[in-house]
Amino acid sequence: MAAPATAPLTRDRIVSAALSLTKAAGEPPSMRTLAGELSVTPGALYRHVAGQADLVALMIDEVMEHVEMPDEATEPDPWRRIRAHVHSLTKTLDAYPGLDRLIAHHGDSSNAARVRQQWTMDQLRTAGLNRRDAGRAYGALDIYWLGSRQRTQRSVATFLFGLDRLLEGLRAHSRNSSATSG
């Protein structure tokens, strides 16, 4: 599988190499290290990628595209769909240590991120939350999974315990507000 002579430098090869190095080192490579891995000069990267920030965004896109969003057939309860989705986020990021910190720094304004947000808010509305509460609930869940990736990693048990408490609180809130208007 050795590349014959010199494979053409493309955006995909750059992103792929960056992710591979991240996986191996536990943190994203510098532009210079990345260039070296691709047997190229640092300046060459800038013909295919606008800069480090752009590259980071592409890496995040690539990884986050594989997060699960179960449908009603697979999982009839919307709360369990949300739980599976958030759990999937952490499992996905476990494969690329250091990428979670990049997401925290850089944010994620990709299309995929907007799709995930819309999907989550749809589930929350299906579960009975009004539009304002669904927006806030999405924010709270986003805060929670992101926080779980920072600092010294917490145990999975702690993460799931808190996630279940948060979902339970949201469900109770949804019951109360629908009771008020019923």
Add this chain to the structure above:
Amino acid sequence: MAAPATAPLTRDRIVSAALSLTKAAGEPPSMRTLAGELSVTPGALYRHVAGQADLVALMIDEVMEHVEMPDEATEPDPWRRIRAHVHSLTKTLDAYPGLDRLIAHHGDSSNAARVRQQWTMDQLRTAGLNRRDAGRAYGALDIYWLGSRQRTQRSVATFLFGLDRLLEGLRAHSRNSSATSG
């Protein structure tokens, strides 16, 4: 208030200047910038501080010492004490933009952090959680406030909404487990 001639370089002056620059710039200064602000050469800093990581730890210590931990006289309900404490964390960090990210990266293994952890777990146990659940609940709260500081800042309303849902879920959990053993 101009310093006469040359004030002696001390650890306190270094930490104080670093925090002041962080407040002004929205992000922590480099060692070189910090040295320049103190009218000194970068190497001089290393006589008083082990390095950048050490300095960051000292900055975190200094700031986090002012987080509120209300007592029973001020606030009789343990859940409200916890809520006030977590809210105080965010208010404290609002004064030093950029420091929250440092905490996420660096962690906080100071004595003050251990005191806060112990205090929070005491409140949770008072509120009825057993030791294991109190540990996990502390972890979940830690995840939540830390996550709220990352990326583009969420609104206060979203933060408080999620915090209240999480606390509600924890309270419900404590009621269920005490009912089981009662």
Add this chain to the structure above:
DNA sequence: ACCTGAACACCGTTCAAGT
């Protein structure tokens, strides 16, 4: 069109040498 080589303006850290 694409890449190299070299430069610019930065980093954190160390340490002989000065005072």
Add this chain to the structure above:
DNA sequence: ACCTGAACACCGTTCAAGT
């Protein structure tokens, strides 16, 4: 004892010059 000056080994990014 404390600080300076200079160096070492890095960064991200730009851009004339080569092919």
